[in-house]
Structures are given as C-alpha cells and as structure tokens.
Amino acid sequence: MPVKVQCEKLCPEWPCEQPDEFHDIWVVMEADEHGINEASLQMLTPAKKIQSKKPDEKIVAVLVGHDVKKYAEIPIKHGADKVIVVDDPRLATYYPRVYGQVIVDLAKKYKPAVILVSATMRGREMGPYIANTLRTGITADCTDFDVDEKTGDVLMIRPPFAAIMLAYIKTPFRRPQMGTARPNVFPVPEPDESRTGEIIEEKLEDILDPGMQLVSHTPVKRSEVLIEKAEIIVSVGKGIGTPEGVQLAEKLASLLGGVVAGSRKAVDAGFVTPDRQVGQTGKSVKPVLYIAIGISGAAQHMLGVREAGRIVAINIDPEAPIFRQSDYGVVGDYRPIVEALIEELERLKQEGPQALEELLKEAQAS
Ligand SMILES: Cc1cc2nc3c(=O)[nH]c(=O)nc-3n(C[C@H](O)[C@H](O)[C@H](O)COP(=O)(O)OP(=O)(O)OC[C@H]3O[C@@H](n4cnc5c(N)ncnc54)[C@H](O)[C@@H]3O)c2cc1C
Known part of the structure; x- marks a missing residue:
C-alpha cells in the first residue's frame, strides 16, 4: 500500500494529494521532422518493466509538438497502451518552458503515477521543469527501475557519484514519480505491428511565454557517425x-x-x-x-x-x-x-x- 500523506505537514503551497489518486506510467516522446527519436522509445522498456509489476497501470506515451500526430501509432507498436497527442503549430519551435508546461498541464489533468523522460538534451531541460512545477522529485540517469513490493513505489536505481554500489531512490509522498535514463541504457522494445491502442488528442489552449527567442538554427555538421x-x-x-x-x-x-x-x-x-x-x-x-x-x-x-x-x-x-x-x-x-x-x-x-x-x-x- 502507498504511504498516506499527512496534508497538514506539507508545505501550504503544495497541493495535498494522496499517492493512490495517481495512475498510469507516462513516457515523454520526443519528435521532430525525422520522427520520434529512438532515445524516447527506449524509455518504453523500463515502463514495461514497471507495468509487469503493476499490471493495472497503463503505459501512456505523451507526444507534444507540431505535425507529430502522424507518429502516434509508433509508441503503440513498441508497447504503449495509449498516446496523448498535443499537435499545434505554436509548438513548431521547441522551447523547454513551453513544452514542459504542456506536459505539466496534462499531468494535472490526468494525474499519472510515473513520468519517465529520456535524458537527452531536451529531456534534461524539460524533466526538472516538470518535476519542479509539479512539486515532485526526479531521479536523473537511472540505470534500472523496479517496484517496491510493499508500497508499490517505483524504485529508481542508479550509481551514486563515484561509487561502485547502486542507490535505490523512491518518491514515497509526492506524485508523479519521475525518473530519467540516458540514451542507450535500455533497448527500444521490439515492435509488434498487430498492437492497437487509444489515441487521445488534446487541444492546446493558452501557451506560456517561452522567456527566450530562437534567433537562428544551424545544424551541427557531423562528418562522422555519432x-x-x-x-x-x-x-x-x-x-x-x-x-x-x-x-x-x-x-x-x-x-x-x-x-x-x-x-x-x-x-x-x-x-x-x-x-x-x-x-x-x-x-x-x-x-x-x-x-x-x-x-x-x-x-x-x-x-x-x-x-x-x-x-x-x-x-x-x-x-x-x-x-x-x-x-x-x-x-x-x-x-x-x-x-x-x-x-x-x-x-x-x-x-x-x-x-x-x-x-x-x-x-x-x-
Ligand atoms: C562522478 C564521476 C563520473 C565519471 N564519469 C566518467 C565517464 O563518463 N567516463 C569515463 O571514462 N570516466 C568517468 N569517470 C572517471 C573514472 O572514474 C576514471 O577515472 C576514468 O574512466 C579513467 O580513465 P582511463 O581508464 O582512461 O584512465 P586510467 O584509469 O588512468 O587508466 C589508464 C590505463 O591505461 C593503461 N596503460 C598505460 N599505458 C599503456 C600502454 N602503453 N599500453 C596499454 N595500456 C596502457 C594503464 O594500465 C591503465 O589501466 C567518472 C568519475 C566520477 C567520479
């Protein structure tokens, strides 16, 4: 059973919510004109591991951007049960605060128990923004995930700095439980073309001021394979x-x-x-x-x-x-x-x- 939060002991600014009000495992997808990036699909692997220990929870991929709806089937083939899509021309340029706030607003509406983000450049910007705005914790650079059998909390596993042991970190009182893993720590789950799932389209209403402006965009020239x-x-x-x-x-x-x-x-x-x-x-x-x-x-x-x-x-x-x-x-x-x-x-x-x-x-x- 998850821990009961004693609301009177919380900071008054924090919403008083009980962990058992939250459900499902979200995976944030990153997409651009080339498609969904592999690193975010890789996060479906730990999501599936968590789901194997909590079979009532659905895996939900969250796809935010412009002209991204066409990719919504991809996470389903790789293991997501549902996809929430926010596709809007105002999201054509990626700004961390804007994208982060879209996910915060969705999380306030749907109350996910877990949000997994790939620790790409974008993930490293958006993940902490989402966690801080939702007043929850985030464990960066996990190398594995598991579930605490007694409480049902997600265990975020990672090596602590400079040590050869592993730390098991959990977020017992706040929700969602957030964690990141670096690209290539997990494989992309094998696709299953026969899988189907629900695609939920959410409309973008207000949009946050990005607090910055993209002046120019020059792709890095890479002569070699990454x-x-x-x-x-x-x-x-x-x-x-x-x-x-x-x-x-x-x-x-x-x-x-x-x-x-x-x-x-x-x-x-x-x-x-x-x-x-x-x-x-x-x-x-x-x-x-x-x-x-x-x-x-x-x-x-x-x-x-x-x-x-x-x-x-x-x-x-x-x-x-x-x-x-x-x-x-x-x-x-x-x-x-x-x-x-x-x-x-x-x-x-x-x-x-x-x-x-x-x-x-x-x-x-x-
Ligand atoms: C928080 C934290 C994060 C870190 N992150 C990373 C990381 O991401 N990546 C990383 O690599 N390290 C990381 N480190 C550093 C890591 O602990 C090691 O210090 C580092 O990996 C050692 O690099 P090295 O093997 O090149 O050097 P050394 O440990 O100095 O080893 C050099 C090796 O070369 C061999 N050698 C010497 N001469 C020859 C020769 N002529 N022919 C053949 N072999 C020879 C030696 O026998 C020795 O084994 C991190 C450390 C900390 C504390």
Whole structure:
C-alpha cells in the first residue's frame, strides 16, 4: 500500500494529494521532422518493466509538438497502451518552458503515477521543469527501475557519484514519480505491428511565454557517425599517452569502418572531444565491437558500454579491471599490438574488400 500523506505537514503551497489518486506510467516522446527519436522509445522498456509489476497501470506515451500526430501509432507498436497527442503549430519551435508546461498541464489533468523522460538534451531541460512545477522529485540517469513490493513505489536505481554500489531512490509522498535514463541504457522494445491502442488528442489552449527567442538554427555538421550509433568503436584511455597514439587508434577505426571514442581521462587530456566520452557522465554506446585501448575499466566508464556486443581490451597492466569485463584481453604496450592489427587489416584490404568484410561478419556472428 502507498504511504498516506499527512496534508497538514506539507508545505501550504503544495497541493495535498494522496499517492493512490495517481495512475498510469507516462513516457515523454520526443519528435521532430525525422520522427520520434529512438532515445524516447527506449524509455518504453523500463515502463514495461514497471507495468509487469503493476499490471493495472497503463503505459501512456505523451507526444507534444507540431505535425507529430502522424507518429502516434509508433509508441503503440513498441508497447504503449495509449498516446496523448498535443499537435499545434505554436509548438513548431521547441522551447523547454513551453513544452514542459504542456506536459505539466496534462499531468494535472490526468494525474499519472510515473513520468519517465529520456535524458537527452531536451529531456534534461524539460524533466526538472516538470518535476519542479509539479512539486515532485526526479531521479536523473537511472540505470534500472523496479517496484517496491510493499508500497508499490517505483524504485529508481542508479550509481551514486563515484561509487561502485547502486542507490535505490523512491518518491514515497509526492506524485508523479519521475525518473530519467540516458540514451542507450535500455533497448527500444521490439515492435509488434498487430498492437492497437487509444489515441487521445488534446487541444492546446493558452501557451506560456517561452522567456527566450530562437534567433537562428544551424545544424551541427557531423562528418562522422555519432558514437551512440556506431557499430564499431575504438576507444582510447589515458594510457594512449600521446596524440600519435590517438592517430594509430583512428587508423585502426577507419580500417574497421568504425569511429574513435574515449574515457573521461582521454577527454581531459584532449585526446578526444567531450561529445565522444563514453560512460556515466558521457554517452552510452551499443556497438557490436568495442576495442578499449589503455582504458583501466573504471565503473563509471563501463556503465557506458553495458549494451556493447564484444569488448576487446588492450592494456599493459594484467590486473587492469577492464579485463574482468572483456570478452578478449591483450596484455602489453598497445603500440606494437595496434600496429600489428593495422598491418593485418591492410593486408586483408589488399586482398580485396570482401576478405575484410567476411572477417568482420564472422566476428559479429561468433
Ligand atoms: C562522478 C564521476 C563520473 C565519471 N564519469 C566518467 C565517464 O563518463 N567516463 C569515463 O571514462 N570516466 C568517468 N569517470 C572517471 C573514472 O572514474 C576514471 O577515472 C576514468 O574512466 C579513467 O580513465 P582511463 O581508464 O582512461 O584512465 P586510467 O584509469 O588512468 O587508466 C589508464 C590505463 O591505461 C593503461 N596503460 C598505460 N599505458 C599503456 C600502454 N602503453 N599500453 C596499454 N595500456 C596502457 C594503464 O594500465 C591503465 O589501466 C567518472 C568519475 C566520477 C567520479
């Protein structure tokens, strides 16, 4: 049973509501002209986990924006029971306060028990706005979610700063219970084309002053694949030592058709740019192959590679923690090892592109 709130003990500004007045698990969808982004669909996975322990609760996707109604079926195919859509030309430009307030108003009307938001740039802006305006808590960067069997409260699970333990955080008195998870921590649930669900269209009445104005919009030019989408990643740590070492890693990545990423210490040393940091405060990645060169394997780094297929570690220290979490480990100075790999890959390339492709396919299948 959820805890009963003693209203007289609450701050007088706060609405006095009992947790059991709130129902359903909301997942905030992010959409633009390219469709619904994968990161928000991934949040349907923890929503389904919570629902498996609370089968009376429905999963509701909330889709806010302009020209987004056409995407409403997508979350249903991936596991949502209902979708609430607010589609309005006044939402053509994303402003955190405006979008956040639309969700706040919907939450006041429907009273969801849980709101899950992906910790994308938008999610990191909107999530705290929604939580603060609704006077509730939010747990950022969860790595898992569960349900407290006694109270039915959602348990938001995440590593505390710099620790190897896990913290179980709950919001016993306030509703909704809010949590975020970073992109790629969870997979997108497999679609089921036969699923159907209710689509509720809500009209936008008043719109909040955004408090800011978009002056111009220049898409960032990206010459390479984003690390969160890359199939093959060669990741460098502090042990790479010099910019020449990074060049070797880049050569290896390019021969494999992959990209270079790095640990936080590699970012601090200027070996890779911050948008390529893997880990707790960087990005979560899900490549088929992750080659870690000169990375010790700190818990904060390894959190970012939970979804990786094969992990290959190259490290001079046989006791390096990364070897405990790798599929293959090579002990030694990385230079001759990476040079030998490059030499072999170049030889294969000369034999024809098929030889290398076949080797990669074999590695992926094994
Ligand atoms: C709150 C918090 C958040 C954090 N977030 C992140 C994060 O998102 N991502 C992240 O990566 N870290 C993060 N960290 C930092 C993390 O704890 C580690 O300090 C960091 O991951 C270590 O980076 P590294 O493995 O490159 O360096 P080190 O730990 O210094 O390891 C270098 C490795 O290189 C090896 N080496 C040295 N020379 C060679 C050589 N010639 N050949 C082969 N191997 C060699 C060494 O044996 C060693 O294992 C976070 C820390 C905190 C407190």
